[in-house]
Amino acid sequence: MSGLLFELPETLTIPVKGESAGYPVGRIFCVGRNYAAHAAEMGFEVDREAPFYFTKSPANAVASGASMPYPPGTENFHYEMELVMAIGAPVFRADAEQARGAIHSFGCGLDMTRRDLQIKSREKQRPWDLGKDVESSAVFAPLTPAAELGEIGPQRIHLEVNGEVKQDATLAELIWKLDEIVMDLSKFYHLRPGDLIMTGTPAGVGPVVAGDKITGGIDGLDPIELTITDAE
Structure with missing residues (x-):
């Protein structure tokens, strides 16, 4: 007997600048507290021993x-650019050269978060799933090949809610650099095409409500946009 009992929804395929074929999303890894100012606003010092995910x-x-x-289930829904x-x-188990060579492209992303549930879980030393792994909470703009972005550092990263700037920093403020993240994460996973790594958010996170429009960008990359509608 063959076939499926039911069909699952297709996962997202992200357009890639200059390519006719898209990038299918396999796994999504996220780096926590990778900007010192954001860690501080959450009430933490940066753990410089290793990234966490x-x-x-x-x-x-x-x-x-x-x-x-x-x-x-939330009354405190936050954006993170x-x-x-x-x-x-x-x-x-990549070295620095292998890690850099494994990066295909870059894009803008939003990590939308039920902050109240995340904090409750954190206080009870429980996983963050209810706060972080929310339906439609991983938002991705089109990707740009890595070679086109150039050296990472001076690019501005920013986010606006209804046109008002809320987050404004540069990629130079990343604590763990991109090759360091790939090197570390590849100690624990066989990374492969389709894996996306969200590298952390700068300071200025905050809540949104129904009717809000979120926009954001990083110099050299396609901008990102999300509209929050009434609860279903």
């Missing part, structure tokens, strides 16, 4: 320009 389900990925219903790197080659 959480994940989001590929089924919760949506494209820039989407409308997202205000999610259930992030640089996303897309892996384009298999890599395991």
Whole structure:
């Protein structure tokens, strides 16, 4: 007997600048507290021993320009603007050169977060899933090949809510650099094409409500946009 009992929704394929084919989303890894000022606003000092991670389900990925219903179970729903790197080659226990070579492209991303649930979980030393792995909470703009962005550092990263600037920093403020993240994460996973790594958010995170429009950008990359609608 063959076949499936039911069909699952297709996961997101992200357009890539200059390519006719898209980038299919496999796994989504996220780096926590990778900007010192954001760690401070959350009440923490930066752990410089090693990066730490959480994940989001590929089924919760949506494209820039989407409308997202205000999610259930929260009264404090936050935006987080992030640089996303897309892996384009298999890599395991990478050195710095291999790590840099594995990065296929970059894009803008939003890590939308039920902050109240995240904090409750954190206080009880429980996983962050209810706070972080929210339906439609991983938002991705089109990708740009890595070679076109140039040296990472001087690029501005910013986010606006209804046109008002809320986050404004540069990629130079990243604590763990991109090759360091790939090197570390590849100690624990066989990274492969389709893996996306959201590299952390700068200071200035905050809540949104139904009717708000979120925009953001990183110099050299396609901008990102999300509209929050009434709860379903």
